[in-house]
Amino acid sequence: MRVAVLIVVSFGIATGIVRAQYVGIDAAGAAQVEETVADWMQRSRTVGCSVGLVKAGRIVYLNGFGYRDLVLRIPATEYTMYRTASVAKPFTAVLALQLAEEQRLQLAADVRTLVPEYPAKPQGMIKIGHLLTHRSGIRNYDELDSTAMRAYEPAHRAYNALDALSIFRNGSLSFVPGTSYQYSTFGFNLLGAAIERASGVPYQELLETRIRRRLALPYLQPEVAVLRPYPGEAKGYHLLSNTPYETKDDVGILYKVPGGGLICTVVDLCGFMNGLMGGRLYDSAGTLEIMGTVMSPEASMGLGMFVASHNGNRTLHHAGGQLKTSTYIICEPATGNGVAVMTNTLQAPATALGNTLLDLLASLQPEGPEYTPPPDTLPAPLLHLPAQDDIVQTSTARLQWGDVAFADRYIVQIDTTAQFTVARSDTVRTTESLRASLRLGATYHWRVKALNPFLYRGVQGAWSNTGRFRAADPTHAEQFPTEADVEWPRVFPNPARGLITVEIPQHGHVGAFTLSTIDGRITRRWHVEGSSPQQLDLHGIAPGYYIIRAEGSTRWAGVLLR
Numbered sequence: 037m038r039v040a041v042l043i044v045v046s047f048g049i050a051t052g053i054v055r056a057q058y059v060g061i062d063a064a065g066a067a068q069v070e071e072t073v074a075d076w077m078q079r080s081r082t083v084g085c086s087v088g089l090v091k092a093g094r095i096v097y098l099n100g101f102g103y104r105d106l107v108l109r110i111p112a113t114e115y116t117m118y119r120t121a122s123v124a125k126p127f128t129a130v131l132a133l134q135l136a137e138e139q140r141l142q143l144a145a146d147v148r149t150l151v152p153e154y155p156a157k158p159q160g161m162i163k164i165g166h167l168l169t170h171r172s173g174i175r176n177y178d179e180l181d182s183t184a185m186r187a188y189e190p191a192h193r194a195y196n197a198l199d200a201l202s203i204f205r206n207g208s209l210s211f212v213p214g215t216s217y218q219y220s221t222f223g224f225n226l227l228g229a230a231i232e233r234a235s236g237v238p239y240q241e242l243l244e245t246r247i248r249r250r251l252a253l254p255y256l257q258p259e260v261a262v263l264r265p266y267p268g269e270a271k272g273y274h275l276l277s278n279t280p281y282e283t284k285d286d287v288g289i290l291y292k293v294p295g296g297g298l299i300c301t302v303v304d305l306c307g308f309m310n311g312l313m314g315g316r317l318y319d320s321a322g323t324l325e326i327m328g329t330v331m332s333p334e335a336s337m338g339l340g341m342f343v344a345s346h347n348g349n350r351t352l353h354h355a356g357g358q359l360k361t362s363t364y365i366i367c368e369p370a371t372g373n374g375v376a377v378m379t380n381t382l383q384a385p386a387t388a389l390g391n392t393l394l395d396l397l398a399s400l401q402p403e404g405p406e407y408t409p410p411p412d413t414l415p416a417p418l419l420h421l422p423a424q425d426d427i428v429q430t431s432t433a434r435l436q437w438g439d440v441a442f443a444d445r446y447i448v449q450i451d452t453t454a455q456f457t458v459a460r461s462d463t464v465r466t467t468e469s470l471r472a473s474l475r476l477g478a479t480y481h482w483r484v485k486a487l488n489p490f491l492y493r494g495v496q497g498a499w500s501n502t503g504r505f506r507a508a509d510p511t512h513a514e515q516f517p518t519e520a521d522v523e524w525p526r527v528f529p530n531p532a533r534g535l536i537t538v539e540i541p542q543h544g545h546v547g548a549f550t551l552s553t554i555d556g557r558i559t560r561r562w563h564v565e566g567s568s569p570q571q572l573d574l575h576g577i578a579p580g581y582y583i584i585r586a587e588g589s590t591r592w593a594g595v596l597l598r
Contacts, residue, residue, distance in 0.1 A: 057098060057099070057100075057113060057114050057115075058095070058097070058098040058099075058114065058407050059097060059099075059404070060091075060094070060095065060096035060097060060402050060403060060404055060405075060406065060407060061089075061091075061096050061097055061400045061401065061402060061403055062400075062401065062403045065399070065400040065401070066097065068396060068400075069087070069089070069097060069099070069393065069396065069400075070099070070101075072389075072392060072393065072396060073085070073087055073099070073101050073389065073393075074101065076385075076388070076389045076392070077101055077102055080381075080383075080384050080385055080389075081275055081278055081279075081280060081381070082102065082379050082381045082384040083102055083103055083106050083273045083280050083379075083380055083381050084100070084101065084102035084103045084104045084106070084111075084112035084116070084270060084379065084380045084381070085100070085101050085102060085112060085377060085378060085379040085380070085381075085384065085386075085389075086098075086099065086100045086101070086112050086113065086114055086116050086118070086301065086302040086377075086378050086379075087099050087100075087101070087302060087375070087376070087377055087389075087393065088114065088302040088303065088305060088306035088375070088376040089306075089374075089375055089393065089397055089400070090306050090309055090310055090313075090367070090372065090373060090374035090375070090376075091372070091373055091397060091400060091401075091402055092371065092372040092373065092402070093310055093313060093314050093372035094310075094372075094402055094406060094407075095303075095306050095307075095310070095406075095407040096400065096402050096407075097400075098114035098302065098303060098306070098407065099113075099114060100112035100113035100114055100116055104116045104268065104269070104270040104271060104380060105270070105271045106271070106273070106280065106282070107271075107282070107560075107576055108560065108561075112270065112380070113268065114301065114302055114303055115254075115255075115267075115268050115301050115303065115410070115442075116268050116269075116270050116301060116302075116378075116380075117255055117266045117267065117268050117269045117270065117299050117300065117301055118270050118299065118300070118301070118302075118360075118361050118363065118378040118379070118380060119259060119272075119289065119296075119298070119299050119356075119358060119360055119361040119363075120296070120298040120299065120300055120305075120356055120361070120363055120378075121296050121355075121356025121357050121358040121361050121362070121363050122221065122295065122296045122354065122355065122356035122357070122358075122363075123298075123305065123354050123355070123356040123363045123364070123365055124224075124293065124294065124295060124296050124297060124298040124356070125221075125224050125294070125295055125296070125340055125341075125354060126308075126312075126340050126341050126352075126354050126365070127243060127247055127256075127294075127298065127308070128224050128227055128228055128231070128239075128294040128295070128340065129168055129327065129339055129340020129341065130246075130247060130312070130317050130318075130340070131231050131239075131242050131243065131246060131247070132164065132168060132227060132230075132231055132339075132340070133318065133323050133326070133327060133339060133340075134246055134317070134318065134319075135231060135234050135235055136323075137318060137319050137320060137323055140234045140235060141164060141230070141231070141234040141235075142164065143163065143164045143165035143168070144163055144164070144165060145163060145164055146161045146162070146163060147162045147163065147164055147166075147167065147226060147227075147230050148161075148162075150229075150230045150233040150234055151198075151201070151226065151229045151230050151233060153198055153201055153205070153229075154201055154205055154226055154229070155205060155206070157173075157208070157209050159173055159208075159209040159211065159212045159213060160212050160213050160214075161213060162174070162209075162213045162226075163213065163214065164227070164230060165331070165339070166213045166214055166223075167223045167224065167226055167227040167230070168227065168331075168339045168340050169217075169331040169332045169337050169338070169339060170217055170218060170219050170220055170223060170332060170335070170337055171213060171214050171215075171216065171217055171218075171331070171332055172209070172213050172220060172223045172226075173209030173210045173211045173212065173213050173216070173218065174204065174207070174209060174210075174218075174220045174222050174223040174226065175204070175207050175208070175209070175210055175218070175220065175222070176218065176219055176220045176221055176222065176223075177221070177222070178207065179204070179206070179207035179208060180203050180204050180207065180222070181202060181203050181204070181206065184202045184203045185203045185287060185291055186287045188200065188203065188288070188290060188291040189260075189261050189287065189288035189290050189291065192290060193260060193262060194238075194240055194258070194260070195228075195238075195239055195240050195258050195290055195293040195297065196238075197225070197228045197229035197231075197232050197238075197239050197293075197294070198229055198232075200225050200228075200229075200291050200292070200293075201225070201226070201229060203222070203225075203291055204222040204225065207222075216334070217332045217334040217335050217337065219335070220295075221292055221295035221296050222292070222295065223295070224292075224294045224295030224296075225291075225292055225294055225295050227294060228293065228294030228295075231294075239293065239294060240258055240293070243256070243258075244493065246317075247308070247311075247317065248493070250311070250316065250317070251307045251308060251310070251311040251316060251317075252307070252409060252492070253300070253303075253304040253307045253308065254301065254303060254304060254409060254410045254491055254492060255267075255299075255300045255301045255303070255304055255490060255491065256298060256299075256300040256304040256308075257298065257299060257300070257490065257493070258290060258293045258297055258298055258299070259288075259289050259290065259297055259298065259299040260290055261285075261288040261290065263490075265557070266299060266490055267442075267444040267488060267490055267491070268301075269299070270360070270361075270380035271283075271360075271380060272359060272360020272361065272380050272381075272382070273360070273380055273381045273382070274359070274381065274382040274383065275381065275382070275383050280381065282576065283359050283360050283382065285578075286359045286360075289358070296356065296358060301378070302376045302377075302378050303409070303410075305363075305365050305376035305378065306374065306376050307409075308365075309365060309367040309374035309376065310372075310374070312324065312352075312367065312369075313367055313368075313369045313372050313374065314372070324369060326338075326339060327339045327340065327341060327352070328341070328343050328350055328352050328369070329343070330343050338352065340354075341353065341354050342354060346366075346368055346394060346395075347398065349368050349369075349370040349371060350368070350369065350370065351366055351367065351368050351394075352366070352367055352369065353365060353366035353367070353387075353390075355386060355387050357382060357383075357386075358382070359382060360380060360382065361378065361379060361380060361381075361382065362379045362381060362382060362383065362384040362385070362386045363376075363377065363378045363379065363386055364376070364377045364386035364387045364389070364390040365377075365390070366390050366391065366394055368394070373394065373397050373398070374394075375390045375393045375394050375397065376390075377389050377390045377393070410442050410491060410492075411442065411495070412492050412495055413495055413496070413497055414440050414441075414442060414443055414485075414486040414487065414488065414495055414496060414497030415440055415486070415497055415498075416484075416485065416486075416497055416498045416499060416500045416501070417437040417438055417439075417440050417443075417446065417467075417484045417485070417486055417497075417500045418437060418438040418500065419435075419436075419437050419438075419482075419483075419484065419500055419501060419503045420436045420437055420438060421434065421435065421436040422434075422435070422503065422505040423505075424503060424504055424505075425504055425505065425506070426505045426506075427505070427506050427507075427508055428474065428505055428506070428507050428508065429508050430508070431472065431473060431474045431475075431476060431507060432470060432471065432472045432473075432474065433470070433471045433474060433480070433505065433507070434468060434469075434470055435448060435450070435468060435469045435470075435471060435482055435484075435503075436467060436468045437467050437468075437484050437500065438467065439467050440486040440497065442488055442491055442495075443486035443487065443488055443497075444465065444487065444488040444489065444490060444491070445463055445464065445465045445486075445487060445488070445489075446463070446464055446465075446466075446467070446469075446484050446485065446486055446487070447461055447462070447463050447484065447485050447487065448461065448462050448463075448464060448469045448482065448483075448484050449461050449482060449483050449484075449499075450471055450480055450481070450482040451480070451481055451482075452475075452478055452479065452480060452481070453481065454481045454502060454504075456481065456483070465553075465557040466552070466557065466558060470592075474507040475507060476507045476508055476509065477506070477507060477508070477509045478506070478507055479504065479505070479506045480504070480505055480506070480507070481502050481503065481504050482502070482503045482504075482505075483499045483500050483501070483502050483503065484499070484500045485497050485498060485499045485500065525538055525539065525584065525585070525586065525592065525593040526538070526539040526569075526593070527539075527584060527593045527594075527595050530594075530595050530596060531595075531596040531597070531598050532574060532595055532596070532597055532598070533574075533597065533598045534573070534574060534575055535571055535572070535573055535574065535575075536571070536572055536574060536584075536595060537569050537570070537571050537572075538569060538570050538571075538572060538584060538586070538593075539569035539570075548561060548562060548563050548586070549561070549562045549570065549572060549584060549585065549586055550562075550584070550585055551572075551574070551577070551582050551583070551584050551595075552582065552583045552584075552585075553580070553582060553583075559577060559582065560574075560577065572584075574597060577597055578597070579597050579598055580596075580597055581594060581595075581596050581597075582594070582595050582596075582597060583595075
């Protein structure tokens with residue numbers, strides 16, 4: 037684990053409550069929940085978390101607490117995306133039991149009949165049921181091939197179960213399969229390969245069709261490093277001497293999708309628990325009973341979930357912990373009650389909070405309208421600037437429009453014809469776009485539409501109304517500055533590390549600077565006083581190429597961070 041940046045902060049501020057986006061319980065009950073979570077965050081030093089409550093099969097509470105990004109003070113919400121860590125295993129268990137119901141997967145079968153690529157072990161045969169109950173003897177991160185693990189993510193853009201075997205296939209077993217218990221993420225990796233072979237369908241596609249789409253879970257998906265950052269993705273933190281540090285990116289988690297390589301929101305986990313308890317994932321009610329039967333008495337382990345008792349009712353639960361996250365789900369099938377907790381802090385005791393909230397949940401009563409999930413389409417953006425038929429005084433136009441809820445990016449088109457027959461299209465992640473080299477005197481048409489490739493595996497909206505503006509007439513162009521008349525910002529040192537100085541020639545007062553990635557996502561914003569030059573602090577920002585600009589200026593400069 038590499039430490040990136042020390043976060044010095046008062047936890048009285050960092051754990052400030054962000055009001056819930058959805059409250060389906062009375063005000064007194066909501067206050068109890070918020071007090072419980074805030075107290076837990078203060079004691080555990082958790083940076084940010086999201087909580088979901090299910091009562092009698094209905095989502096009754098969704099909230100974010102603290103910050104998904106502590107440096108930028110971006111609050112956590114119910115739609116903050118976190119790694120699930122090992123809470124991925126119940127999803128894999130459901131897929132295995134669905135195939136068992138269809139007689140396509142036999143729990144007593146030798147896993148090598150489906151996956152002969154996994155070598156035979158001298159300790160004996162590993163059964164499918166052994167993998168589901170952590171009784172296979174496959175080690176958990178011991179004797180792994182670290183070179184193969186680090187090479188997996190750069191070589192893959194989707195999960196490949198058979199290729200992932202190379203990371204652990206040569207490891208020895210801890211014991212004769214079926215004789216003891218040892219928790220194993222790699223055991224679930226092998227189970228994922230068996231599921232693929234039994235179904236003839238890639239694991240990722242099974243997850244999509246049999247769980248995510250069936251339950252209309254908005255964001256559940258494998259985490260792929262090249263696709264990050266996901267919409268609302270949480271920064272990860274860990275504690276050293278009770279102080280939070282931002283966690284550097286690790287080698288990626290795509291190599292262990294079935295056992296701990298998913299990313300989602302607390303809304304997804306609540307929907308999953310509802311589907312599990314409500315009979316929407318299994319054809320037979322008896323399958324859930326079997327899943328909740330203790331098969332590994334050493335750990336009270338059922339088939340893919342741990343089993344316990346709460347007020348005389350059986351509960352199914354699973355926790356997860358890995359770099360950047362600590363998670364927990366617990367559900368009570370007899371009552372339809374459940375709790376989901378997701379955090380962005382590695383050591384956060386999510387289990388303790390989840391169990392406390394399950395106790396509290398018994399006294400809460402649903403109230404008000406039911407929860408409405410995210411839309412499967414997006415509204416058209418409202419265009420702001422330039423105003424209709426406005427005249428842009430330079431050869432560069434700043435196009436601005438209103439934000440669209442759940443949008444991750446926008447497609448912007450501009451053309452000299454209203455039919456957009458030869459339109460130039462750009463994709464940006466902010467609500468503005470700069471268009472340079474306009475032909476003076478020409479009339480331009482522009483439009484925007486919102487999309488989110490990660491919500492329901494891809495949603496988009498309609499085009500906005502068409503905006504129209506005109507660049508200044510050439511005969512009057514000398515009245516206005518052109519691109520050649522304005523110098524670029526000067527940034528030094530460049531390449532940079534830590535502090536930089538930015539100077540905007542021919543500009544007086546500067547109110548703010550923004551730093552954005554090359555695809556337009558704003559990474560940091562500074563409010564400044566006075567005129568340029570200004571010194572800006574870049575500590576804590578990942579190395580890479582960025583764009584820096586003074587707000588109110590169409591000029592920008594690139595800066596390389598090392």
